[in-house]
Amino acid sequence: MTIMNHAIFTFIILVLSSFASLPAANTPVSLPPNETTVQRDSRLAWWHEAKFGMFIHWGLYSQLAGEWKGGYYSGIGEWIMYKARIPITDYEGVARQFNPVKFDAEAWAQLAQDAGMKYLILTSKHHDGFAMFGSKADAFNIVDATPFRRDPVQELAAACAKRGIKFGVYYSQAQDWSAPGGAIWKGQHEADPIYQVSQWDPKQNGDFDTYFNTKALPQVRELLGNYGPIAVVWFDTPLGVMNSERAAKLQKTVRELQPDCLISGRLGGKFQSDYDSEGDNQIPDLSRAGAWETPATLNDTWGFKKNDHHWKTPENVIFKLVDIVSKGGNYLLNVGPDGTGVIPQPSQDTLRAAGRWLKVNGEAIYDAGRTPFGEEFGVTGKTQPEQQSRVEKQWRCEVCGANQKSPSTFEPLTHWRCTTQPGKLFIHIFDWPEDGKFQLPAVKDKVVKAYLLADPKRTELKVAQTGAGVSIALPAKALDAIASVLCLETK
Numbered sequence: 001m002t003i004m005n006h007a008i009f010t011f012i013i014l015v016l017s018s019f020a021s022l023p024a025a026n027t028p029v030s031l032p033p034n035e036t037t038v039q040r041d042s043r044l045a046w047w048h049e050a051k052f053g054m055f056i057h058w059g060l061y062s063q064l065a066g067e068w069k070g071g072y073y074s075g076i077g078e079w080i081m082y083k084a085r086i087p088i089t090d091y092e093g094v095a096r097q098f099n100p101v102k103f104d105a106e107a108w109a110q111l112a113q114d115a116g117m118k119y120l121i122l123t124s125k126h127h128d129g130f131a132m133f134g135s136k137a138d139a140f141n142i143v144d145a146t147p148f149r150r151d152p153v154q155e156l157a158a159a160c161a162k163r164g165i166k167f168g169v170y171y172s173q174a175q176d177w178s179a180p181g182g183a184i185w186k187g188q189h190e191a192d193p194i195y196q197v198s199q200w201d202p203k204q205n206g207d208f209d210t211y212f213n214t215k216a217l218p219q220v221r222e223l224l225g226n227y228g229p230i231a232v233v234w235f236d237t238p239l240g241v242m243n244s245e246r247a248a249k250l251q252k253t254v255r256e257l258q259p260d261c262l263i264s265g266r267l268g269g270k271f272q273s274d275y276d277s278e279g280d281n282q283i284p285d286l287s288r289a290g291a292w293e294t295p296a297t298l299n300d301t302w303g304f305k306k307n308d309h310h311w312k313t314p315e316n317v318i319f320k321l322v323d324i325v326s327k328g329g330n331y332l333l334n335v336g337p338d339g340t341g342v343i344p345q346p347s348q349d350t351l352r353a354a355g356r357w358l359k360v361n362g363e364a365i366y367d368a369g370r371t372p373f374g375e376e377f378g379v380t381g382k383t384q385p386e387q388q389s390r391v392e393k394q395w396r397c398e399v400c401g402a403n404q405k406s407p408s409t410f411e412p413l414t415h416w417r418c419t420t421q422p423g424k425l426f427i428h429i430f431d432w433p434e435d436g437k438f439q440l441p442a443v444k445d446k447v448v449k450a451y452l453l454a455d456p457k458r459t460e461l462k463v464a465q466t467g468a469g470v471s472i473a474l475p476a477k478a479l480d481a482i483a484s485v486l487c488l489e490t491k
Helices: 017-021 037-050 060-064 077-083 088-096 105-114 152-163 208-226 244-257 314-326 345-364 385-391
Strands: 052-056 119-125 166-171 232-235 292-297 330-335 378-380 393-396 403-406 410-412 416-421 424-429 437-441 447-452 463-466 469-473 484-490
Touching: 037 166, 037 330, 052 105, 060 077, 060 088, 105 119, 105 152, 105 345, 119 152, 119 208, 119 232, 152 166, 166 208, 208 232, 208 244, 292 314, 314 330, 314 345, 314 416, 330 345, 345 416, 345 424, 345 484, 424 437, 447 463, 469 484
Parallel strands: 052 119, 052 330, 119 166, 166 232, 292 330
Antiparallel strands: 378 410, 393 403, 416 424, 424 484, 437 469, 447 484, 463 469
């Protein structure tokens, strides 16, 4: 994905066909039977306050780092077993070499805290079927199948609890390339040879319900029963197999073992999830109601790849965080540790820069509400043919890396965003006005005070308010190189 600064903001939609069973992006997830909105809202209270979380994709694929037998594979790192058609026996051999002795749960949790992130979600089992925790249900796990023999889920859960960070787990409930009967994505680009068969190893043959009842369900029970409070179970890629009946079994398991645990928007079926998940790296053009989250990467991949140095800048990350919060969502931002257990330094540097910004401006992010405006997001309308090229949206299939274009009539603007607290409007200014005046559309309530959050003295700024809008006189220079936040107190 292209790295963008706040002056050039192009949305990139990474589409997987497996998301077809997800709720529509602007449709709130329905309540399950016998549950009230009060119950769901109670579970979601901390999540709405948090706004910013850390995703961690880490597993055997991190050791391969995009390579297999001398070939480097395109697409996202955690799909290398699929892309390279690695036989299960060979992949088990990778486990026998996996010894991430530099893994430090305390350092990972501290990085999340330094970044201002309030929750953390670790891949406990991705589509490759390898569990990053000690599992009695299946021996293909980091404790039993590697020389490392430690339980990262246990260590990270404890490190997060020590810092007051909510801890959650990702679990691939349908796809499993190492278990007999596990589902396998068939892909959407049928001309590509890698999609012409769905299985590549006879050991993958089997019955899905057997897999589901003897591996998936038991492992979810282990995760919810052995590691203390689990804040979120982040399910993924339900494909066509995760029907309402099977999804209901997982939903029931979560509710019985940890009633306060959230269920992400990719479980499958109906009436099961607590919040929606946007497509990977996808941010809606406009504000939207309901509980929703954008999961995103810091470079082009989720799992570590040694040749992917396409890092997002602190400016880009902060703009996306503000943009998402102003539209009503949460930002779940991924890091991909390498095979030794180290989070790449560029990821650490960017996250700590975001954390420094949040220390000054966190009031405008945590527990903040959506903008009351909307025109700041961009312009929607018909475009002339000669303009089409500059407003096309780019998206790239995560698995095959194929670039595609789809026409869009939305032209994003990036000059400012607005978040809210009761009695306050927070105007995040990304392009400081040269004339020293900032113009807002009409504000319903009377503005009684204006100041910059980065100003320790909270010096009052001159405000002129009419029925047509609000004008604020700003200092000659911005107080923050990335985004200065103007607070308007209203009555």
